[in-house]
Amino acid sequence: MGYAKVRSVALHGVAGEVIVVEADVAPGLPSLVVSGLPDAALSEARDRVRAAVHNSGAHWPQARITVNLLPAHVRKHGSGFDAAVAIAVLAAGADLPIARLMNTVILGELGLDGTVRPVRGVLPAVLAASRAGYRFALVPLGNISEARLVPDIDVRATDSLGRIIGYLHETENLLDPVAEPLPPQAPALDLADVLGQERGRRAIELAAAGRHHVAMFGPPGAGKTMLAARLPGVLPPLNDQEAIEVTALHSVAGALMPGSGLIRRAPLQAPHHTASVASLVGGGSGLAKPGAISLAHNGVLFLDECAEFASGALEALRQPLEEGEVRLRRAQGETVYPARTQLVLAANPCPCAKPGGKHMCECPSIVRRRYQARLSGPLMDRVDLQVDLDPVRSAALVATEPVEPTAVVAGRVLRARAAAIERWGPHAASNGEVPGTLLRHHRFRLPRPVVRPLTDAMDRGRLSARGFDRAIRVAWTVADLEGRERPDVGDVREALELRSRTAR
Ligand SMILES: Nc1ncnc2c1ncn2[C@@H]1O[C@H](COP(=O)(O)OP(=O)(O)O)[C@@H](O)[C@H]1O
């Protein structure tokens, strides 16, 4: 009979907090009460923990057991506390010595047979423990490689509850497997594969340099999907902070490959047009799973055949895109995930999707108009780059001139990004994120002759005020790529020309 406590980590979103798991074992009718705001999964944990203890050959105290998770106000989701609960109960009631767990957090779900199973979110959990000053983390074997990505904390693993018990009795060792060498990362798809299609290649370069959302319209086979898949390779590699954020989100989603390192390349997510709102923005019971928009944090969200997405799905993306984060409101409170992503939209200009483009289309105009309407709306309003792609010309496919590879384009993109960061300072991280008010601030307002192509287009009713701002943003990116201090009239003309299709 007695009292014991150990540490684990609770996650809210990608933020972790070290919690105390305490157990008290008192004489009385055998029972187990778990308190401390546990969610449904935690009450299920009672039976799981008891069975796991039995099946590990340990003795479950026949007494009145109280388990408490502190602090009480922290929401606790999921099954990652099982192992900590089992150890606290055994230490309080069965004289399991836990001196060796000083300064240690314990993570892991128990199977009924006493195995310790991997859990989601180990990277952010161990990160929180390290930041809180803990020196050791005991994690499921299947999670050890992601736990080891965290600096300044010693990580050990276990495959079973029995092994932890053996370790505490000093009859067994924890697991510390030699790290497998990282599998070589598949090279990014190269822009050199895309022949001809100068407009498309230019749109991808501008999108990368200015962090602009981009929409590509064109017949099947024009290379839209090919181009979108090559954007991450053109984007700057993630810095340490970004890499941790992205890897943590993938960890919480349970989407990390075992043995993979930090995610260093801008991620690409390409949800199918039948994807549910929950899979796009996140959701689910227990610890909510990040959706595609958060898995694309610091990267690219590619909506192929975007006209086919349900309007509710597109609508659900709008606010997160604007705020750079997703707020998932649920009964137990709100979970926030980062979602700073760049949209790439692709669509056929018409529902018939004739390979020859508009020349072969025989759709009634009402059908065309209804389809076009689906390609406009509030989401499209935020897309700075909207380009029409022609079918690839046969000449391009047999041409022998070398095509510029990703490495060369990415170099220009890096320099352009640096110029923009220096110019906007703390006000915006990229041209695509500059608010309209800043564009018109006297320091950055472009002289009348420079914006003449835009004012002319507006006067002729071919450009809206929103379209005006979007073109100016793109013009800054054109100038940054050219190494020019400010956009000139040629840059503005290119920006306008690149959105000739939907001159709204
Ligand atoms: N510009 C291009 N250069 C080289 N191959 C291309 C090009 N455009 C299309 N292709 C070929 O056609 C296939 C389909 O292209 P894809 O990107 O899927 O077109 P879309 O998404 O516009 O329908 C590609 O896998 C590639 O083999």
Ligand SMILES: [Mg+2]
């Ligand atoms: Mg395609």
Ligand SMILES: [Zn+2]
């Ligand atoms: Zn058609």
